[in-house]
Amino acid sequence: MSTAVDIRDAVKRYGPVTALHGVSLTIADNEFFTLLGPSGCGKTTLLRLIAGFEEITSGEIRLFGQDIARLEPHQRPVNTVFQQYALFPHMSVIDNVAFGLKMKGVDPATRRARAGRMLEMVHLSQFADRLPAQLSGGQQQRVALARALAPQPRVLLLDEPLSALDLKLRQAMRVELKQLQEETGITFIFVTHDQEEALTMSDRIAVMSAGRVQQIGTAREIYEAPVNRFVADFIGETNLLQVTVEEVSEDRATVVLPGGHRITCPSASSSTGLHHLSIRPERLMISDDADLTATVERVVYLGTDLQVIAHLDGGQPITLRLQNAARVALPEPGQRIGLHLEEGGARLLAD
Known part of the structure; x- marks a missing residue:
């Protein structure tokens, strides 16, 4: 598979502040790649460097082998969808979608035909003659996507485009975005702080913190095999x-658990001594065959799941999740319980 974006030792400084510390990553052609991390981690800065809205301090950015770090934004074969859709309020939906093609000098018949195809792709053909104000937030988001896709960019950059939508609509749009990426064959680079968005849509994810890439991998690799405490704690829920x-x-x-029980587990660390172990709550079960013993503090009903919050004998907090089923016997607050760790359910982290 060919490389769409190759970033090598990218550094971005704003005066004395360094926003990106030598970031390197490679994104394949026709890949849905997500930059994931908390606010201020550098993910949007990296996206803006690719788009050309920010000037790189040092390093290289290559698009399909071409060094684009010094090119103006309009010279780069990329398009961007922002958090705010920035649709022209006085233009119809189809004219909004065709606007980029008009700026490129595409003839009226061709640009209208292509804009129409884009609206079909996002299921908005029937709204072609409406104004943006006559559309819902989700529909406006689709128009912004269609407008960005119409000029047929080789890479589409998406800066938290779902953040303004309500939960149900965000969930529906995740599916549609992934389908769009597969249908168009365009490389998508998606920025989000929402782990669920990243896990459900991405071919691969780069987890970022403090201007550095902490780990790159598939959703399963990131969740099941985090390399350090930050990734383990940021992705999903863990103990x-x-x-x-x-x-x-x-x-x-080989590690000694609180209480003295020994287990052998996968490890991202190469040293002995005190370290942190990551155990996902769903990998624990209440059992007499116990690896750990704990005292229940409370049980939280979450619909599909039941969350049991407890503390171990040494005082460390621990949480487990049980599937909600009629046969599940719930522990009571103050009850002592044994916890059995599923085989392969723990991972030693490189702190």
């Missing part, structure tokens, strides 16, 4: 337990 590492061999370690 971070301080444990003693007795032995490390290649990518596995």
Whole structure:
């Protein structure tokens, strides 16, 4: 598979502040790639460097082999969808979609035909003659997508385009965005702070923090095999337990759990001593065959799941999730319970 975007040692400084610290990553052609992280992590800055809205301090940005770091935004074969859709209020939907083609000098018949095809793709053909104010937020978002796709960019940049939508609409649009990417074959680079968005849509994810890429991988790799405490804690829900590492061999370690029980688990660390163990709540179950013992603090009803919040004998907090079913016997606050750890359910982290 060919490379669409190749970023090498990208640094961005604003005066004394460094927003990106030597970021390097490669994005494949026809890939849905997500930059994920909390506010201020550098993900939008990186997107703006690719778009040309910010000037790189040092490093390289290549698009299909071409160095684009010094090109003006309009010279780059990319288009951007922003958080605010910025539709022209006085133009009809189809004229909004055709606007980029008009700026490129495409003849009226061709641009209207292509704009019509884009509206079909986003299921808005029947709204072609309406004004943006006559559309819902979700429909306006689709128009913005159609407008960005109409000039047939080689890479589409999306800066948190779903953040203004309500939950149900965001969930529906996730499916539509992934389908659009597959239908068009365009490389999508998507910026979000929402882990669920990243996990459900992405071919690969780059988790960012403090201007650095912490880990790159598929949704499954990021969730199941986090490399450090930040990734484990940011992606989904996890229990971070301080444990003693007795032995490390290649990518596995023998650790002593709170309470003295020993287990061998996958490891991202290469040293012994005190480290943190990541255990996902769904990998624990209440059992007499216990790896850990805890005291229940409360049980939270979440509909499909039941969340049990407890603390271990040494005081460390721990949470487990049980599937909501009639046969599940709920523990009571103050009750002592044994917790069995599913095989492969723990991972030693590189702090």
